[in-house]
Amino acid sequence: MEIRRKNVKKKQKVLWKLFLSTLYLSAFTFGGGYVIVTLMKDKFVDKYHWIEENEMLDLIAIAQSAPGAIAVNGAIVVGYKLAGLAGVLTAIFGTVLPPFLIISAISVFYQMFRDNFIIRELLDGMQAGVGAVIASVVWDMAAGITKKKEWTSIVIMVAAFIASYAMEVPVVYIVLICIAMGVSRTVLSGRGKRKK
Known part of the structure; x- marks a missing residue:
C-alpha cells in the first residue's frame, strides 16, 4: 500500500512538472513549431533528462510528419513516454492553454492591437529573433546527424x-x-x- 502511494505521488509530481514545462514553453515561444524545438531540447533533454538526444530527433520527425502543430505533437510524444495517457492529456492541456488564452484576448482587442504602432513594431522585431532560433535548430539537428x-x-x-x-x-x-x-x-x- 505504501509503495503504491509513493508511486502515485511520484506520478503526480511528474505530471505537474510536465504541465508547468509545456505551459512555460508554449507561453513564451513566438514564431511557430521550429522555434519550440530548441526550447524542448533544452528542457526535456538537457535539463530534465526525460528523453535522449536521439529520441529528440525522432520526436521532431514524428511531430513534423503528423498532422497538427509541432508543439502539440512533440508534447504528446514526451507526455506518453513519461506517464502514458495521463501524460498525453497533461502535455496537451499545458501546450494548448497559453495560445488559447492569448488568442482569445487578442480577438477581443483585435482592432486596438492592429492599429497600435508599438505592438506592430514589436512583432516585426520578433521576426528577426525567430529567424535566428530556427537557424539554431537547423544547426543543432544537422550537427546531431553529422556526428554519427x-x-x-x-x-x-x-x-x-x-x-x-x-x-x-x-x-x-x-x-x-x-x-x-x-x-x-x-x-x-x-x-x-x-x-x-
Whole structure:
C-alpha cells in the first residue's frame, strides 16, 4: 500500500512538472513549431533528462510528419513516454492553454492591437529573433546527424535541402519521400539482422 502511494505521488509530481514545462514553453515561444524545438531540447533533454538526444530527433520527425502543430505533437510524444495517457492529456492541456488564452484576448482587442504602432513594431522585431532560433535548430539537428557519420542520413539531409531550397519542391513531398526512405531502411536493416 505504501509503495503504491509513493508511486502515485511520484506520478503526480511528474505530471505537474510536465504541465508547468509545456505551459512555460508554449507561453513564451513566438514564431511557430521550429522555434519550440530548441526550447524542448533544452528542457526535456538537457535539463530534465526525460528523453535522449536521439529520441529528440525522432520526436521532431514524428511531430513534423503528423498532422497538427509541432508543439502539440512533440508534447504528446514526451507526455506518453513519461506517464502514458495521463501524460498525453497533461502535455496537451499545458501546450494548448497559453495560445488559447492569448488568442482569445487578442480577438477581443483585435482592432486596438492592429492599429497600435508599438505592438506592430514589436512583432516585426520578433521576426528577426525567430529567424535566428530556427537557424539554431537547423544547426543543432544537422550537427546531431553529422556526428554519427551515417553517410546515408547526411546525403538525405543535403538532398532534402537542395530539393526544398533550390528546386522549390513542396515540403510535403520531401517529408513523404523521407518517410518512405526511413521505413525502407528500417525494414532492410531488420531483415539483415534476422539473416545473421
